[in-house]
Amino acid sequence: MCTQLYFDYAATTPVKKEVLEEMLPFFNINFGNPSSIYNIGRQGRNALDIARDRVAKTLNSKSEEIFFTGGGSESDNWAIKGVAFANRDKGNHIITSKIEHHAVLHTCEYLEKEGFEITYLDVDKYGLVGVDDLKNAIRDNTILVSIMYANNEIGTIQPIKELAQIAKKSGIIFHTDAVQAYGNEIIDVNDLGVDLLSISAHKIYGPKGVGALYIKKGTKIQQLIHGGGQEKKRRAGTENMPGIVGLGKAAEMAYENIEEHIDRLTRLRDKLIDGIMTKIPYTRLNGHPTKRLPGNVNISFEFIEGESILLSLDMEGIAASSGSACTSGSLGPSHVLAAIGLSHEIAHGSLRLTIGDFTTEDEINYVVEKLQSIVDRLRQISPLYEKVKRGK
Amino acid sequence: MYNEKVMDHFMNPRNVGEIEDAEAIGEVGNPICGDIMRMYLKIDNNDIITDVKFKTFGCGSAIATSSMATEMIKGKTVREALRLTNMAVVEALDGLPPAKVHCSVLAERAVKTAIYNYAKERNLTYKELDGFDPNDDHDGHDHDEE
Numbered sequence: 317m318c319t320q321l322y323f324d325y326a327a328t329t330p331v332k333k334e335v336l337e338e339m340l341p342f343f344n345i346n347f348g349n350p351s352s353i354y355n356i357g358r359q360g361r362n363a364l365d366i367a368r369d370r371v372a373k374t375l376n377s378k379s380e381e382i383f384f385t386g387g388g389s390e391s392d393n394w395a396i397k398g399v400a401f402a403n404r405d406k407g408n409h410i411i412t413s414k415i416e417h418h419a420v421l422h423t424c425e426y427l428e429k430e431g432f433e434i435t436y437l438d439v440d441k442y443g444l445v446g447v448d449d450l451k452n453a454i455r456d457n458t459i460l461v462s463i464m465y466a467n468n469e470i471g472t473i474q475p476i477k478e479l480a481q482i483a484k485k486s487g488i489i490f491h492t493d494a495v496q497a498y499g500n501e502i503i504d505v506n507d508l509g510v511d512l513l514s515i516s517a518h519k520i521y522g523p524k525g526v527g528a529l530y531i532k533k534g535t536k537i538q539q540l541i542h543g544g545g546q547e548k549k550r551r552a553g554t555e556n557m558p559g560i561v562g563l564g565k566a567a568e569m570a571y572e573n574i575e576e577h578i579d580r581l582t583r584l585r586d587k588l589i590d591g592i593m594t595k596i597p598y599t600r601l602n603g604h605p606t607k608r609l610p611g612n613v614n615i616s617f618e619f620i621e622g623e624s625i626l627l628s629l630d631m632e633g634i635a636a637s638s639g640s641a642c643t644s645g646s647l648g649p650s651h652v653l654a655a656i657g658l659s660h661e662i663a664h665g666s667l668r669l670t671i672g673d674f675t676t677e678d679e680i681n682y683v684v685e686k687l688q689s690i691v692d693r694l695r696q697i698s699p700l701y702e703k704v705k706r707g708k
Numbered sequence: 709m710y711n712e713k714v715m716d717h718f719m720n721p722r723n724v725g726e727i728e729d730a731e732a733i734g735e736v737g738n739p740i741c742g743d744i745m746r747m748y749l750k751i752d753n754n755d756i757i758t759d760v761k762f763k764t765f766g767c768g769s770a771i772a773t774s775s776m777a778t779e780m781i782k783g784k785t786v787r788e789a790l791r792l793t794n795m796a797v798v799e800a801l802d803g804l805p806p807a808k809v810h811c812s813v814l815a816e817r818a819v820k821t822a823i824y825n826y827a828k829e830r831n832l833t834y835k836e837l838d839g840f841d842p843n844d845d846h847d848g849h850d851h852d853e854e
Binding site: 627 | 710715718719721724726735739740741742743744745746763764765766767768770771
């Protein structure tokens with residue numbers, strides 16, 4: 317139990333040393349308010365510009381299109397509420413999918429209470445949104461389409477470019493929640509043709525509580541946080557300087573060797589998937605076999621329940637998650653697994669293992685080995701497995 | 709999240725298995741909720757439970773409460789077993805997190821259902837079973853959550 321093997325990189329990541337080092341002076345040395353005109357204030361302003369340039373470079377956007385926020389959830393809230401309220405004169409219909417993060421889904425549910433109409437698109441068995449489904453859902457009064465880039469639970473990567481093109485043809489604003497994809501996919505906002513894109517620092521080895529929203533120049537959007545004139549009067553509040561500096565550095569590092577990062581994680585991911593699927597019977601891979609995040613593994617083990625798998629893994633020093641960590645307080649099975657058509661029974665037995673920059677091949681082997689005995693032990697206790705063994 | 713005693717009963721559950729010639733078998737729960745418990749009882753002519761085995765599909769607390777419940781009724785009379793409450797099982801485990809207490813209801817119901825089936829087959833009546841309905845799906849879950 318002493319060595320902690322971390323298999324929950326989709327939940328959060330550790331801050332990298334280089335990132336932390338750049339952040340530290342902004343707590344107590346370069347602590348000036350970037351809005352102040354004296355020297356340490358100007359230093360802050362300068363650091364803010366550098367961070368913005370770094371993030372813009374990773375997305376191939378202009379620096380002035382990057383707005384810092386308090387994280388991925390705020391970026392999603394701002395994008396959706398901001399567009400909804402600013403474009404109310406044009407219509408009140410929004411299209412999203414059934415497998416979005418709660419930051420999007422619950423924001424849409426809130427807007428329904430405010431008089432907006434929301435279409436929640438179905439997904440196929442891999443978790444993919446259908447391009448034709450989006451086409452068919454568009455109405456005269458549709459003002460926004462929000463589809464996540466990659467899913468946090470099952471890792472499925474959507475055809476964002478195609479989806480954005482459809483929205484664009486009808487003059488509809490397109491937002492994508494790229495919190496999971498950022499740092500794990502090559503993202504070019506111009507090539508994709510998206511208007512808004514949410515990212516978060518703590519998924520890419522940066523600090524928690526900071527993120528950004530890319531807002532394409534000319535996109536009609538209201539502000540979410542009112543107050544001072546920060547972020548070109550669009551997002552009030554004294555800037556979280558250590559956080560923003562951390563995001564900038566983490567973004568730069570994430571995209572320094574992005575191809576290598578993707579190749580390495582994909583290889584480890586497939587090794588983990590193959591190991592589990594070949595060594596443990598009655599398993600199924602959730603999500604798409606290839607259109608999936610390089611670090612995501614989501615597997616259902618029949619006849620057993622997810623929490624008991626997590627507890628057993630924890631006893632072996634392995635940190636993982638079942639469905640989304642955000643919903644672990646709830647008893648209902650994950651909305652994502654339900655949307656891809658899993659029965660409740662199979663959804664309850666799902667395990668998400670997400671890998672990252674510090675995952676080693678030895679760790680993969682260790683987890684596969686431990687999982688074999690854990691799954692076997694729990695199945696020996698399960699009355700459902702007993703029925704299968706008897707051939708019923 | 710769970711205390712040491714619960715983790716012990718989860719990692720090393722007592723009385724796991726089946727009894728081929730059990731006098732009483734009770735199955736409760738539902739895979740949709742994520743838990744199913746099956747209880748086997750061996751009952752002698754003096755109405756004493758001489759052996760108990762269980763199989764459970766469920767979370768850590770479902771497995772731990774199954775294990776503890778079997779320990780608590782082994783060697784007891786049928787009447788005594790019927791007086792087992794879920795709160796007594798929780799207490800014996802030194803407590804469960806509030807969100808997990810509902811799992812212990814399953815253990816109590818599994819014992820009662822097994823004895824209900826046993827009594828029905830043999831035309832026996834136990835006043836402790838008055839008003840007990842094994843088909844009542846009440847498992848303590850809040851199905852509307854999330």
